Amino acid sequence: MLRDFSSRFHIVKKAESTGWKPLFLSFLSLVAALIIGGLFILCLGKNPFTVYGVILDGAYKSARTGSYVFKTIGYAIPLVITSIAVSIAFKMKFWNIGAEGQMIAGAIFASYFALFQSQMPHWLLLLIMFLAGAVGGGLLGTIPAYFKCKFDTNETLFTLMLNYISLSFITFLKDGPWSETPGFPGIAKFADNARLDVLGGVHIGWIFTVMLVILAFVYMRYTKQGYEISVMGDSVNTARYAGMNVSRVIIRTMFISGALCGIAGMIQVAGIEHTLGEGVAGGRGFTAVIIAWLSRLNPFVCVFFSMLFATLTQGCSGSALLKLGLSPAVADILQGIILFVILAFDFFMQYKIIYRGREKA
Amino acid sequence: MNGLINLLTAAIRAGIPLLFGTTGEIITEKAGNMNLGVEGMMWLGAFFGFYVGLTTDSLILALLCAFAAGLFGALIYAVLTVSLRANQTAAGLALTIFGTAFANFFGLRMIAANDGLLPKLSPHLIEILADKPLPILGNIPYIGKLLFSHNILVYLGILIAIAAYIYMNKTRTGLRMRAVGEAPATADAAGINVTLTKYMHILLGGGVCGLGGAYLSLSFFGGQWQNACVNGQGWIAVALVIFANWNPIKAIFGTLLFGMFEVIRFRVNIHIPAAFLEMLPYVITTIILVVASIRKSRERRQPQGCGSNYFREDR
Numbered sequence: 102m103l104r105d106f107s108s109r110f111h112i113v114k115k116a117e118s119t120g121w122k123p124l125f126l127s128f129l130s131l132v133a134a135l136i137i138g139g140l141f142i143l144c145l146g147k148n149p150f151t152v153y154g155v156i157l158d159g160a161y162k163s164a165r166t167g168s169y170v171f172k173t174i175g176y177a178i179p180l181v182i183t184s185i186a187v188s189i190a191f192k193m194k195f196w197n198i199g200a201e202g203q204m205i206a207g208a209i210f211a212s213y214f215a216l217f218q219s220q221m222p223h224w225l226l227l228l229i230m231f232l233a234g235a236v237g238g239g240l241l242g243t244i245p246a247y248f249k250c251k252f253d254t255n256e257t258l259f260t261l262m263l264n265y266i267s268l269s270f271i272t273f274l275k276d277g278p279w280s281e282t283p284g285f286p287g288i289a290k291f292a293d294n295a296r297l298d299v300l301g302g303v304h305i306g307w308i309f310t311v312m313l314v315i316l317a318f319v320y321m322r323y324t325k326q327g328y329e330i331s332v333m334g335d336s337v338n339t340a341r342y343a344g345m346n347v348s349r350v351i352i353r354t355m356f357i358s359g360a361l362c363g364i365a366g367m368i369q370v371a372g373i374e375h376t377l378g379e380g381v382a383g384g385r386g387f388t389a390v391i392i393a394w395l396s397r398l399n400p401f402v403c404v405f406f407s408m409l410f411a412t413l414t415q416g417c418s419g420s421a422l423l424k425l426g427l428s429p430a431v432a433d434i435l436q437g438i439i440l441f442v443i444l445a446f447d448f449f450m451q452y453k454i455i456y457r458g459r460e461k462a
Numbered sequence: 463m464n465g466l467i468n469l470l471t472a473a474i475r476a477g478i479p480l481l482f483g484t485t486g487e488i489i490t491e492k493a494g495n496m497n498l499g500v501e502g503m504m505w506l507g508a509f510f511g512f513y514v515g516l517t518t519d520s521l522i523l524a525l526l527c528a529f530a531a532g533l534f535g536a537l538i539y540a541v542l543t544v545s546l547r548a549n550q551t552a553a554g555l556a557l558t559i560f561g562t563a564f565a566n567f568f569g570l571r572m573i574a575a576n577d578g579l580l581p582k583l584s585p586h587l588i589e590i591l592a593d594k595p596l597p598i599l600g601n602i603p604y605i606g607k608l609l610f611s612h613n614i615l616v617y618l619g620i621l622i623a624i625a626a627y628i629y630m631n632k633t634r635t636g637l638r639m640r641a642v643g644e645a646p647a648t649a650d651a652a653g654i655n656v657t658l659t660k661y662m663h664i665l666l667g668g669g670v671c672g673l674g675g676a677y678l679s680l681s682f683f684g685g686q687w688q689n690a691c692v693n694g695q696g697w698i699a700v701a702l703v704i705f706a707n708w709n710p711i712k713a714i715f716g717t718l719l720f721g722m723f724e725v726i727r728f729r730v731n732i733h734i735p736a737a738f739l740e741m742l743p744y745v746i747t748t749i750i751l752v753v754a755s756i757r758k759s760r761e762r763r764q765p766q767g768c769g770s771n772y773f774r775e776d777r
Contacts, residue, residue, distance in 0.1 A: 252755040254751060255601065257551065259752075261498075261697075266748070269738070273737035384559075388555075428566075432563075434560065436563070439562070443547050444546070444549075447546070447548060451547075
């Protein structure tokens, strides 16, 4: 019965469509997601329009204490950087889900200089922290890449494990060697000298982010290395026959991917948290994986989705929502719903269903 | 001797919630789908299991609902990845985000409805879920305490793991499921309904993960709701799948070892930083992963078709 029914439909892959149509479909999927999210809010007995309004207010309204919009942008910055970072690896079909761990590694490396070498001139210190973050994240990204090339070790599982190993390492530093007062867990706040300057309301990490978006787009689309990455993503054998050094490309790309995550970690500690704690990555690395996927590895679209999720999280964190009787967890529920709907809609962008009618036996 | 028995008993109690999650994920991965939503499904199971236990005072209903909740989470994942061909990693992570948030959100509401106090199950249900020695077997010295004086859910977990092993390795449908997981195209050509097989096992696996969540919320914290009850256990369960080499029987011993890491820091006075013990399960898993790949072991690896979706027209 089921079989008979399903055999009447035929699913074929669409040619890569361009122009406004996919953009329109994306927009449609977002609207659908918001409607389903609204239904969920309705089930809780609240008015969806009120709740969405409160969320937008919480994310963009300007108050006397400074505009929320800067906080939202600050929240989006590490998401943009890490989602671009994993996009570069995904393009090569290297499933780096270790953005979380690479962010942490970058944050740890950068924090070392912020905590123990902070007497340097300000800009030199920031530059060194930036490089340290890149090296830390890059090294952690290179380990699974090396084993992938040498022994074909499963990189999804490897990078996943490294996330938790890195996270525990922060706990170790916090409990012991780096603790501010021996015996009590907790790392000291960074000296002012080691904090990112604020420019236009947001820490200067945004300048790097804007540059990165453009550079990453150019890198993936118009450079030789970017071309190598996409050839390898299509077929490793093609790449090999074309004379590319497959191992070198994998290791180089994963160093770049990890390094970018590490930089995101550095920006997070030096720009927002001003100390090192277990929440430095706080699931952003995982959200980045989903953002990269939803954006189809396009850096500009990554910015859009990062802002969307930052809006939700920031908008739900204020007290206005609590007054309505909703806890901030509602942000993640809505985020989950949006993810489900957009992932589902993606199908209709890639495939079309052809109705063939009943087949005559 | 008594100290050792106590330690092992505690390890069993700490480890068994992992066993549910691990068995569930093994079933899912053996059918060719990597579902990183274990944590989310455990959260869903934890919340619904506890809520139903609290309101109906029935263990059976609580477990059924926990199973159904995990299954529901898995259903979302299955529709996305099997029917709509969404990326498995992205769909799994989305499920984890959703499940965690859902349980926390309604957990807070449950607390608010209880005048801000942590809700507690009825004494009757707590009594059913208490650790108690089995008749006769529980009286054997040492072994009785070690093996036969646990709560019902411990036995349930072990039973499910053994059943999953027998199912996967000794039955025809189990063989079909492994065929789908290793080589979906071949299985399809052999006349196996790939879509149906995948759906069945993803849902089953999700239900078992849901039970693991219920173990945590119903019994692990003495029948009191905790807002951080699952708290990363789902991810350790994913690690344990690799550790156990996709074998539910080995998973039983794996949970014992991982449970040991968990309790050792509270019970044994050793000078290892707690963070290293926390890290240990993941480090060991990583080493196993790497060593297996170095030895090019065909036995010790993820099912071949795992992680990529099957699309008949792509052949």
